[in-house]
Amino acid sequence: MAQQSTIPAFCLEYWQNKAVEWGQATTLASQQDVCLHLQQLKDFLQQIFQKLQHMNTTAAIKTFPLVGQLLGRLCWNPCVVADEESQRTLLQCLWCLYSAEPQNAIELKANDWIQSMIRHLISDSETENNSFIQILGYTSEEYHSNVVKCMVSSLVTELRESCCNGIHMPKRFTPDRLHSLSVFCIPLVTCSEAAPLIEALLTCCESGSGETLSADFLKAVGTALLQKKIGLQETVIIGLWLRYLPSLENVTLHLIETVVSIPHFSPQEMESLINDSLLPKASARHPHIFMIVDTIFRNILLESDGNLLVQTLMQMFTRSLIQALLFGEAQDKPPLKAFFPHNPQPLLMALLKHPSDVPSQVWPQHLLCIVETLKVAVEDKDNGGSQRGLFENWFLLVHCGDWVDIAAQQLIASKAETSEALLWLLAFYHHPNNENQQRTKLLAAARKVCDHLKVLFSSTTLSLSHLQTSLDLAEANSEESGSKYLFNQLFLNFLLFSAGGQVIAKDVVHLMTHGNLLNGISAMLAGAEHRLNSYGLMDYKAHRTLKLLQEHLKRKA
């Protein structure tokens, strides 16, 4: 295993030597070596294929004189052929060398040789099994499938017995043998007939003295799971994550990448994506899985400067986690403190209750409660390093961002005392850090806009000019995207819920978006729609305005 890092990227000679060394993989050492190099071999074959694709046979043989030999040797190596991806690339390379219209003797010879190679791969003509199979009327495929199933079941039986025995009988499977067996299974990871064996291996070795299974094997299983080429039981998958950290990280990163690359997911689609990844369930059972996943989320969030999609993902993830905790079957459920150790309990109780679990009449009180607890937590100087405490509490708020959206919705129609608290919440969300008084400034500007909008809230005849001052004020204070977002929230909620908002909706949005915030607005509208639908707020007027705006934006885009 020592030579992994020193292999040059494209070295035909290196692999040629390796192939000669492996032969037909008849010794234990050579078999294990093949399996351990399998991933790199796959990458190399892919590179060769890219090059061969654009050459005709004669040119290929001139450029890579030994390639035929290499491919031929690999075809005789069962460890290479057993892996689906490497076999496919191997066949594609072989077929690249096939000429539909051979021009010279070399190409003719190559054609014959390729035909014989492929025949060797798919039929049993050389071995004694052939006539047996033919007498009974089966194909070699069926025969080998049955043999594989039989071998798998005998290995699985042995493994299960070996694990259950524990103290009483000597284990038949020593750690060395388990390790070697796991290496053998690397090419078989995508073979559906071998899935019981993979599961048995993963469930068998739980006991402690370090990891018996090969890391390459665990990595291969993780990759196969991500590509959906193998199906394992949930407990087995979670077990894999617990013992091999990179697999957990890859699943999390894959989820984030999927969400970020396709920005038009509906909330339902995103929810099912999150639940399918199995991460919420796993996190609910094992708080430290959640810690790792959350750390990755945080890093991505900070690196991407608060990307909206990542925020939404985090919110939905938290919701799924809480639901998994509430409705999961685990006997001993970890307390909330285990998941969020740096936040005070009252804040956790207030924020982690989802808006849909709180009746809408109670929202204003609940929001007030949130703001109060949050203020206490944030301004509490004793909380070991107040900067840290500030960040952790802000972070928790991001996880529960649904409440921030509710706050924005409630703001315009709220009473004076509540408005102040809600404004503080919104300002804190966008500027947790008040070092340069950004929050205070934003708060002041937002208060002015809010007061203005409140005045216009119930008036039925509105024109654009009424809002001009507010819009200008917002413009002047929107150097940062966070502030822009806040003002957009205020205006949109005003347009949706005010008496005269519908009429001027399109024009206002036009003014808001000349700064190229198209996507942001659409996402905001989608969020508003989702909230209207899921919280059962029967506001037909708001619905109509919403639809109007969405169509308008669609046409403009």
Next chain:
Amino acid sequence: MESILQNLNGMAELLAVARSEYVSHWDPETVQRAFQWATYFEHLHGRFRTNTRVHKALADRLLSINESLRNTFGLYRELSFKDVGHCRGVLLASLLSNPALPKTLSDTLFARFRPCCFDTTGQRDQSDLNHLIGIARLKAASKVLSHALKLDGSTATKPYLLLLDPETETKGEMVLKSLETWMRCPSAGPRDKLVDILFAQLQQDKINNRSDFSKIVAAVLLAKQTSTESGAVDLALKWLLSNRCQLQTFCLGVPCALLSELAHRYPSFRCAYLELLTKWARSMEYDFSCGDWRHGSSPELNWKELVDRFMYLLEGPTLVKEATETALCALKADDGDFEVWGISVWTDLLIALKKM
């Protein structure tokens, strides 16, 4: 519906010919048409996969088709409903692995199915390639797993588990399954004959030593039956016990532990086996010059073997053990109940066995 069944007939015949030597008469148009048919059937499979009534009708028809074609073609490979779903792949694999395919046709096929060039049917070609990859993958997987199984060198510690190596075990199961399928056919002949035919074919085929065939028969007898009423295993057992010579070859070719397990499962085998061993022991003579028992005519039936076999029987399950002990003591008593070495083979056997 009737026309579909008729066409199914045609498809099965087509695939049968594709595997046989008659394919040497084909020309490119035939190949083209064959693939068109295959595409049609794949499409059909897709439509009726979830419709159980049609599915069953097709499967039943396939049973009778299989039977009639089996009689026509010497070596015939049966078609199942699942195959209909991969018709093109199956056809391609059959043609490519058939040595009788004319060179020109195989050249065209290879050129046509180049996976790296995507013509109009590019998407389709990938699925045919997938079928080929699947076949090769399973072959290789069985080799890899056989290496994995060999990791633990010694098999001596394994008791009744894993008596047979997986290949032989699988072959036994497949023979049994074939037998059961053939017996289910409405127009099958007398059942005994079926076993005779099948086993005769398998025996004749064995280019290698006979112990492979014996092991396969043992595997058949030890296999798990898919349906207990078919009585296929009983037939096989009957066949084995019907011929003395056959039984002897069988017992010599199969490891003692397996025989002991068989004796446990099948009382009739136990009696026959004990009888065989008795006859064998009786025909041994004591050689005074070297103080050992020998068999006159066949040197391979030596003393050690005999003792080993009895030992395995005595170490087996209770029923077998008791039966063997009773038999041995009775035989010793018949012979005069001597306690001295060299007079009665039974006495010596018991002495030797006690020593172990």
